[in-house]
Amino acid sequence: MADHGLKFEIESKTVAEFRSLDKSGELILQPEYQRQAVWPERAKVSLMETILLGYPIPEIYLSYETSPEGEQTASVVDGQQRLTSLLEFLNNKYPLEGLEDETLREKFEGKFFKELPDAVRQEFFQYRFPIRRLSNLADEFVRAVFARVNRVNMVLTEQELRNALLPGPFNDFLKDCAAHQISAKSGVFSGERRKRGGDLEFYAEVFGTCIFGLSNKKAELNERYDKISADFEEYQDRSAEFLELLTVLSDTIKWVGRTRWSNIVDMFTLLHSFWGLREELGKASPDQRTQVRDLLDLFQRAVSVRKRNGENGETASLLESLAAMVDMTVEDVEQIVEEYTSGIRNSSDLGSRRVRSRQLTLVLSTKLKS
Structure with a gap:
């Protein structure tokens, strides 16, 4: 003993x-x-x-x-x-x-x-x-x-145990993320989720994904959490970049009522996709950011309508507007929306995460890499 x-x-x-x-x-x-x-x-x-x-x-x-x-x-x-x-x-x-x-x-x-x-x-x-x-x-x-x-x-919960066993700079960084204005603007976390550390776990998982790549949540989260917590100085610069990204997105996205970005699954995808495009977003002109804002709003509305099998007229109108905005055919845009929507099912599955990030990044690239 x-x-x-x-x-x-x-x-x-x-x-x-x-x-x-x-x-x-x-x-x-x-x-x-x-x-x-x-x-x-x-x-x-x-x-x-x-x-x-x-x-x-x-x-x-x-x-x-x-x-x-x-x-x-x-x-x-x-x-x-x-x-x-x-x-x-x-x-x-x-x-x-x-x-x-x-x-x-x-x-x-x-x-x-x-x-x-x-x-x-x-x-x-x-x-x-x-x-x-x-x-x-x-x-x-x-x-x-x-x-x-x-x-x-x-x-x-697992996160409450991590809070107890792994205090320090990484935990403080996660608290800064959870307290960021984007959390309140998006309404992504319920009161119960916040009380049980779900907001900290979400940001830990997203940040780990940005650093190490997409994974299956259950398979990788604890290992990544331990590594970042033990060697947080190595990730200090990227943690500052991540907080800056939260600020830019908070100021860019159209927060009107509940949107797709008010869901954990979609917010995860949004942050991961923009992390890969953060340099382009940082260099974007005010006009480009306005276009990104309108694009994201139109995209999330199209996904929501597709997910609830909305009326054909409503779906067609959104797809046509989206196609015009990204300079693609309606058929191509429809496939992107369909694949993204299919990736919402089995949301933590690695394959589903890849599908969602790939499709959203493809749409965003039309404005940020043009």
Whole structure:
């Protein structure tokens, strides 16, 4: 058994003690490696019901650090969702709605914590959580414990585990990508996807594809992520280019409502295709960029109509306009749109990705390489 000098002490803390730790600022609910609070309200209420019933709750992992001046903090390694839900309830952020126990439902359904009887609140404060205490551990070991506990419990996504185990410049770069205005303008990420690190994973995959080429997502993502994270200095210049590309595209594309570029599959293809044309895009005149803007809008509309098998008249009109814009025959344009649309199926498959990127690049080249 590996001996890292780890200390895991078993103790317990009352609800009142957790409240005091939080009020004093000694409780760190969301260390950098933790995910955001994502529990739905029904899960929060279920936990509060468990406490009211006096039933046991799985242990919470806390990592304690004590400074030379005697100041102490407790970071939540495992149990963030539980403690966040608890503190929110104590602060009257949500009521007890949807209680399962019949007796509790009759007494407390719809009530906030402040509305519970004094005796019930007093007993609630005395409920004890089992604690696994980690004392003065190096950050790498705390992260390892966090990842392993959550991997065993199967509660974290792959990206949440990467965030925990691989902090540093690459992770910071991905956060910059996720915070870029193009993410908000496109509406490509749902709130749930962002909470679970899906936006970071998306940009990690796209950036890795730009550097190493197209691949099957499942087969290559982890290996590429590890390599870039370990040697990020080698990719520093290209990361700056990638952020610049995001800015140019954010300012170029016509963001009106939801477009094809609001879908993960199409946004992936858009970024990969433009990465190969970034030099041409950077040199493009204002008139060329306007043409690219109109071309992309027309192309995505044609794909959307083709995908939903729109009326023949609508399809024909879009294809004719697109053909005129790229100086091709309607038949050639129709084939491009058809092949791109077929590549949306099996979206992460390597062959489908190649088809989509090839067809979009072919269309874009008519304006950027002319």
